[in-house]
Amino acid sequence: MTASVLVPFAILLALLGSGVWVGLGLSGIGILSLEIFRNVPVEKLLAQSIWNGLSSPELLALPLFILMAELLFRTKFIDGVFSALDPWLRNLPGGLLHTNIFGCALFALISGSSAATTSSIGRITVPELRARGYEERLVVGTLAGAGTLGFLIPPSIIMIVYGVLSQTSVLQLFAAGILPGLLLALCFVGYVIIRAKLTPSVVGAVEPIERRALWALRLSGLPRLLPFLVLILAVLGSMYGGIASPTEAAAFAVFATVVIMAFEKSLSVRTLRDAAIGTSRTVSMLGLIIASASFLTMAMGFLGMPRAVSDFVNGLDLSPLMLIGLLIVVYIVLGSFLEGMSIIVMTIPIVLPLVTAAGYDSLWFGIFLILMVELAQISPPVGMNLFVLQGLTRKPLGEIVRAALPFFIIMLLFVLTIAVFPGIVSVIPDLVKAG
Amino acid sequence: ETWDLPLAWPAENYISVAAGTFAAKVDEATDGRVEITLHPGGALGFKGPEMLGAVRDGLVPIGDMLLNQQIGDEPLLGLTSLPYFISSFEELAEFEAYFRDQLSAIMEDNNQKLLYTIPWPQQQIWTKTEVTDLASLEGIKIRSYDRSSTDVFDSAGMTPVQLPWGEVIPSLAAGAIDAVATSSPSAVDGSFWEFLDYGYPTRQTWNLNAMTVNLDSWNELDEADQKAITEVAKTLQPDFWQAAQDEDARNMAIVEENGMTLAPISDELRAEMAKRAAPLRAAVLEELGDEATAVVEGFQSR
Amino acid sequence: MIKAIDRLSYALAQLSGLAICGIVVMIVVEIFLRKFAGISLHFVWEYSVFIHISAVFLGAGWTLRTGGHIRVTLLRALIPRAFEWISGVIGLAIALFLTSAMTQLALGYLTSGRTAGTTTDTPLIIPAAFVVLGCVVLTLQITLRLLALLLGRAPELDTTGEDDPAPIMD
Ligand code: NA
Ligand code: NA
Numbered sequence: 069m070t071a072s073v074l075v076p077f078a079i080l081l082a083l084l085g086s087g088v089w090v091g092l093g094l095s096g097i098g099i100l101s102l103e104i105f106r107n108v109p110v111e112k113l114l115a116q117s118i119w120n121g122l123s124s125p126e127l128l129a130l131p132l133f134i135l136m137a138e139l140l141f142r143t144k145f146i147d148g149v150f151s152a153l154d155p156w157l158r159n160l161p162g163g164l165l166h167t168n169i170f171g172c173a174l175f176a177l178i179s180g181s182s183a184a185t186t187s188s189i190g191r192i193t194v195p196e197l198r199a200r201g202y203e204e205r206l207v208v209g210t211l212a213g214a215g216t217l218g219f220l221i222p223p224s225i226i227m228i229v230y231g232v233l234s235q236t237s238v239l240q241l242f243a244a245g246i247l248p249g250l251l252l253a254l255c256f257v258g259y260v261i262i263r264a265k266l267t268p269s270v271v272g273a274v275e276p277i278e279r280r281a282l283w284a285l286r287l288s289g290l291p292r293l294l295p296f297l298v299l300i301l302a303v304l305g306s307m308y309g310g311i312a313s314p315t316e317a318a319a320f321a322v323f324a325t326v327v328i329m330a331f332e333k334s335l336s337v338r339t340l341r342d343a344a345i346g347t348s349r350t351v352s353m354l355g356l357i358i359a360s361a362s363f364l365t366m367a368m369g370f371l372g373m374p375r376a377v378s379d380f381v382n383g384l385d386l387s388p389l390m391l392i393g394l395l396i397v398v399y400i401v402l403g404s405f406l407e408g409m410s411i412i413v414m415t416i417p418i419v420l421p422l423v424t425a426a427g428y429d430s431l432w433f434g435i436f437l438i439l440m441v442e443l444a445q446i447s448p449p450v451g452m453n454l455f456v457l458q459g460l461t462r463k464p465l466g467e468i469v470r471a472a473l474p475f476f477i478i479m480l481l482f483v484l485t486i487a488v489f490p491g492i493v494s495v496i497p498d499l500v501k502a503g
Numbered sequence: 504e505t506w507d508l509p510l511a512w513p514a515e516n517y518i519s520v521a522a523g524t525f526a527a528k529v530d531e532a533t534d535g536r537v538e539i540t541l542h543p544g545g546a547l548g549f550k551g552p553e554m555l556g557a558v559r560d561g562l563v564p565i566g567d568m569l570l571n572q573q574i575g576d577e578p579l580l581g582l583t584s585l586p587y588f589i590s591s592f593e594e595l596a597e598f599e600a601y602f603r604d605q606l607s608a609i610m611e612d613n614n615q616k617l618l619y620t621i622p623w624p625q626q627q628i629w630t631k632t633e634v635t636d637l638a639s640l641e642g643i644k645i646r647s648y649d650r651s652s653t654d655v656f657d658s659a660g661m662t663p664v665q666l667p668w669g670e671v672i673p674s675l676a677a678g679a680i681d682a683v684a685t686s687s688p689s690a691v692d693g694s695f696w697e698f699l700d701y702g703y704p705t706r707q708t709w710n711l712n713a714m715t716v717n718l719d720s721w722n723e724l725d726e727a728d729q730k731a732i733t734e735v736a737k738t739l740q741p742d743f744w745q746a747a748q749d750e751d752a753r754n755m756a757i758v759e760e761n762g763m764t765l766a767p768i769s770d771e772l773r774a775e776m777a778k779r780a781a782p783l784r785a786a787v788l789e790e791l792g793d794e795a796t797a798v799v800e801g802f803q804s805r
Numbered sequence: 806m807i808k809a810i811d812r813l814s815y816a817l818a819q820l821s822g823l824a825i826c827g828i829v830v831m832i833v834v835e836i837f838l839r840k841f842a843g844i845s846l847h848f849v850w851e852y853s854v855f856i857h858i859s860a861v862f863l864g865a866g867w868t869l870r871t872g873g874h875i876r877v878t879l880l881r882a883l884i885p886r887a888f889e890w891i892s893g894v895i896g897l898a899i900a901l902f903l904t905s906a907m908t909q910l911a912l913g914y915l916t917s918g919r920t921a922g923t924t925t926d927t928p929l930i931i932p933a934a935f936v937v938l939g940c941v942v943l944t945l946q947i948t949l950r951l952l953a954l955l956l957g958r959a960p961e962l963d964t965t966g967e968d969d970p971a972p973i974m975d
Contacts, residue, residue, distance in 0.1 A: 108562070113562050116562060124550075228669040231672070237697065239672060309677065312679055313671075362548050363548070365546075369547045370507060416544055
């Protein structure tokens with residue numbers, strides 16, 4: 069049993085270290101592990117699980133939001149977002165770094181995916197912040213941290229999956245995500261402020277502007293945010309106005325983006341072609357990783373990996389907080405090499421009973437799990453948001469991991485906070501229920 | 504032998520629970536020689552429509568499948584989805600008995616042995632408004648679960664909408680759809696009372712699951728173990744059918760406790776809906792071919 | 806030869822991107838029809854899923870050629886040439902295995918005539934054929950990459966095929 073847990077891990081390190089493309093490498097780990105330990109038709113399993121992994125309707129929001137990001141990048145108004153936010157945020161210690169956090173939190177309101185949130189906001193902010201001389205590490209770090217809000221702030225694809233699997237009300241889950249999402253965003257803001265106070269050099273050049281001129285700038289910049297607000301309204305309006313389901317709302321957002329582009333005359337055959345190619349490249353990269361990850365998950369299942377973990381935990385006879393502490397460690401280990409959706413699917417059946425027995429409810433565990441998945445998104449060697457950020461910045465993975473580390477730790481402390489104060493999760497759902 | 508059993512349903516679902524009971528009894532009956540490891544919640548990545556092929560090709564030694572999801576491979580497995588063909592749970596049991604041998608034969612053609620069947624509770628429609636006659640169904644946007652139900656609701660003047668389950672609750676909450684067709688356990692899973700007020704047992708189609716084992720894996724067992732396992736399956740099947748009924752009753756009670764109004768649909772309305780769906784049924788049968796027609800006619804004149 | 810395969814890869818990537826635009830068109834039409842005409846298009850979700858799975862693979866070759874697939878490059882600085890060879894050969898082996906697996910799946914769908922069987926009668930061979938085509942082109946691109954290494958040429962193109970590529974891949 070220990071061999072069938074340790075050997076795959078060794079294969080993982082070797083294969084990914086070899087520099088093979090992650091989308092293929094993850095499959096390679098599963099192939100080798102199964103060939104070594106199990107007498108199963110590996111080729112057929114690979115084909116079937118790749119097919120199944122990608123033929124999930126829940127995944128469709130991802131290509132839709134990627135396409136939207138590609139289109140947004142080619143709009144004119146997106147350039148104005150910075151000049152619009154600049155006068156509002158420049159006096160805050162940390163300056164425009166906060167646009168990463170506020171941008172992601174806002175975008176999370178229309179996106180159900182954290183990778184799409186990271187890439188959508190990052191592709192706008194990274195070049196701008198670079199040009200203004202902000203420290204690269206903090207630029208990447210804030211994005212890594214805040215991008216994961218895509219999962220925590222509703223709507224959230226992964227919450228829906230969890231809700232269905234754990235038989236928890238999805239609406240209650242959505243409500244439960246709001247306060248933790250907000251608080252986490254504030255933690256990030258706080259960290260940036262502290263860093264900026266301690267080391268002013270991390271912040272790019274900010275020329276002082278006289279007070280009255282600043283307010284003039286703030287007000288005159290607002291119309292430039294209008295298209296962005298229209299988009300958020302298009303998504304929220306179509307969804308909460310009873311016109312579209314969450315994924316359909318994503319398609320509607322793309323449609324609204326195209327309409328805005330037509331208005332500002334940035335729509336052309338060339339932009340469409342470029343957006344199509346760009347979408348194809350990102351969808352292909354992420355899709356291949358998701359497909360491979362779903363095969364790896366299946367392979368782990370065959371090797372009895374999840375069961376080994378649960379048996380181990382059950383044997384320890386822990387207090388509730390110790391159990392949560394241990395789960396955090398386990399999820400960090402799992403999250404280091406598995407993709408978020410797989411972690412949820414694999415562990416719910418094992419862990420949810422353990423957690424409810426310890427006195428937490430399935431709503432709380434949902435938010436806990438979402439946070440653990442967010443951590444997984446930014447933990448090496450396999451972290452979807454790390455890959456997105458790597459694609460975005462072309463920096464070595466190690467540098468991105470280091471940049472994300474402080475935010476990883478903040479999120480970790482935040483998880484401990486909600487373990488000690490579960491009320492943070494339940495207060496809004498309780499209000500919704502009462503009202 | 505250790506058999507990995509993928510289950511698309513959550514661990515607490517009664518079908519998973521039944522599979523667990525079966526696994527325990529098999530372990531006992533074979534003195535631990537056959538150990539079935541459950542992988543509930545779709546943990547192995549199998550989703551359903553590929554299960555017949557997965558067991559056939561030995562991707563997994565044993566599998567639990569929703570029969571009418573397998574019509575892409577074996578159209579005859581969709582007979583319980585024939586609109587208004589089976590009218591009650593009792594009739595479903597009779598159909599299972601009538602069709603059993605043929606089902607075993609189909610499974611054998613697909614390199615697997617049928618162990619037991621377990622049904623899903625009756626299908627219902629869950630609505631925001633009261634349903635009294637056809638006019639009250641007009642234009643209701645209802646989430647349908649497969650092709651057959653889609654056609655049935657269409658013929659009744661409703662607007663069936665295809666949505667993945669994950670999209671159903673938010674769509675319901677926001678009003679993109681006004682009704683859902685599913686059985687009572689799903690209604691409880693989705694806390695339907697938060698959005699809907701009425702439940703009606705329309706029973707337009709039925710869902711039946713089967714547990715099958717790959718023949719190559721099966722043939723590796725000695726005769727005594729085979730016989731023991733067959734015996735376990737045979738003994739447990741009635742319990743499993745009862746479990747489905749109990750599950751329905753339990754969930755109906757929960758739904759009612761939470762304030763939903765449950766009512767039977769009138770015989771007139773059911774007759775009218777069945778009449779509207781008649782051409783549909785004929786068309787499906789035509790498509791399924793003579794073999795299916797023979798089964799249907801044989802069953803009806805039993 | 807290399808040019809021809811690059812051109813094919815590029816065309817397939819374009820097709821895959823347009824296919825995703827097609828998903829948008831279908832869903833938006835569905836939203837409007839459902840809201841204003843009380844009509845729902847039942848094929849939208851299933852077709853969208855098939856388009857997505859096809860799009861992932863159709864774009865894979867071009868994505869590889871233009872450096873879009875992510876990898877861990879920790880050891881590249883240490884042994885640049887060997888690094889490219891090792892990753893290329895391992896990548897080729899996995900890609901071959903994958904192509905063979907997906908081809909067998911597709912052949913199974915072809916011979917059995919299996920259809921989606923849920924809401925539409927779409928023969929599964931149609932999306933599966935696109936998947937196989939994508940796998941073949943991906944494998945070809947890895948092979949060409951090794952060839953380029955052998956000939957001492959740059960393994961990746963310095964364009965992404967866009968006039969103005971978004972920074973996600975820069
Ligand atoms: Na979100
Ligand atoms: Na990770």
